Amino acid sequence: MKDKAAELAVVSNKSFEASTAVNLHHYDISSALQTTLEFNELIAIFCNKIQATLPHNSVEYVNDEFSLAFKRGIVGRHSCNYALKVEEQQLGELKLTRSQRFSKDELKMLESLLCCLIYPLRNATLFQQALQMAYTDPLTKTNNRTAFNDALLREISRSKRGNQSLSLIFVDVDHFKSINDEYGHDCGDLALASVASWVKDSVRGCDTVFRYGGEEFVILLADTHQTDAAIIAERVRSSIESHTLAYGMDVLNITASLGVSSLREDDSTESFVKRADAAMYTAKQEGRNRVCLG
Numbered sequence: 001m002k003d004k005a006a007e008l009a010v011v012s013n014k015s016f017e018a019s020t021a022v023n024l025h026h027y028d029i030s031s032a033l034q035t036t037l038e039f040n041e042l043i044a045i046f047c048n049k050i051q052a053t054l055p056h057n058s059v060e061y062v063n064d065e066f067s068l069a070f071k072r073g074i075v076g077r078h079s080c081n082y083a084l085k086v087e088e089q090q091l092g093e094l095k096l097t098r099s100q101r102f103s104k105d106e107l108k109m110l111e112s113l114l115c116c117l118i119y120p121l122r123n124a125t126l127f128q129q130a131l132q133m134a135y136t137d138p139l140t141k142t143n144n145r146t147a148f149n150d151a152l153l154r155e156i157s158r159s160k161r162g163n164q165s166l167s168l169i170f171v172d173v174d175h176f177k178s179i180n181d182e183y184g185h186d187c188g189d190l191a192l193a194s195v196a197s198w199v200k201d202s203v204r205g206c207d208t209v210f211r212y213g214g215e216e217f218v219i220l221l222a223d224t225h226q227t228d229a230a231i232i233a234e235r236v237r238s239s240i241e242s243h244t245l246a247y248g249m250d251v252l253n254i255t256a257s258l259g260v261s262s263l264r265e266d267d268s269t270e271s272f273v274k275r276a277d278a279a280m281y282t283a284k285q286e287g288r289n290r291v292c293l294g
């Protein structure tokens, strides 16, 4: 067990052998690390626990897969870096710094202690991957309806607490059935994935795009008034209209109808969503390929 754990942490381009026996310190750290599946909390707990044995001034943890960049403390001129992985699974990079050089013995000790961190990090990775799968629509790679329901409740409560505006845009692809009918289901799928990426590309990074169902998408715009939401909706509409979809020898033009609503004081979750949906239907009735406000 000790030998297996020792193989698991990759230490900045050099291998190491954990020579320190599993002791009470390891046990203490391992127990503390079992209390959470949050990456940042795991790193903070680990660093707090090793601070007495291995004094350091700053810690940095970067995990590209989950876009994490955790930083704490004041960076010193000496550092040690570890690319952590287990069974070919990357678990991020950890960097400790301080003003004095790290001795060989200290590094050996740290490398041994890192064995306590990598399995909790692997568990956190598996948990986050499972969460992502549960929240992602596999066809369009956007957030799914479950994610929308959760995000909507969260954003409504945040908006009411902080007295901030919140807007919603419904995007429904026009005459989508005819794409399926004329070119086949695969082309329909490709069209949906393409529309999703055009929509994502035309909103800000802080706005979230969800697949609501079928050929319908929703965009949740935090801290956004209706006037700004209408401008964003028009940008999305225009982006979809200006793209073309190449399918075999065919080139398809796609349009969408959009409905916008902004949260009112007396709104329930349902009334907020219904207004955007109703506005989108008005856009359909008024000729499609347009934005209507609800």
Ligand SMILES: Nc1nc2c(ncn2[C@@H]2O[C@H](COP(=O)(O)OP(=O)(O)OP(=O)(O)O)[C@@H](O)[C@H]2O)c(=O)[nH]1
Binding pocket: 139, 172, 173, 174, 175, 176, 177, 178, 180, 184, 185, 186, 187, 188, 189, 192, 213, 214, 215, 284, 288
């Ligand atoms: N290819 C594909 N088609 C889907 C998917 N989900 C829903 N659809 C199809 O989307 C079509 C939606 O058709 P309608 O609701 O009649 O709407 P529409 O043809 O877009 O017409 P308007 O909304 O009135 O402009 C249906 O034929 C569904 O089968 C999917 O994941 N892939």
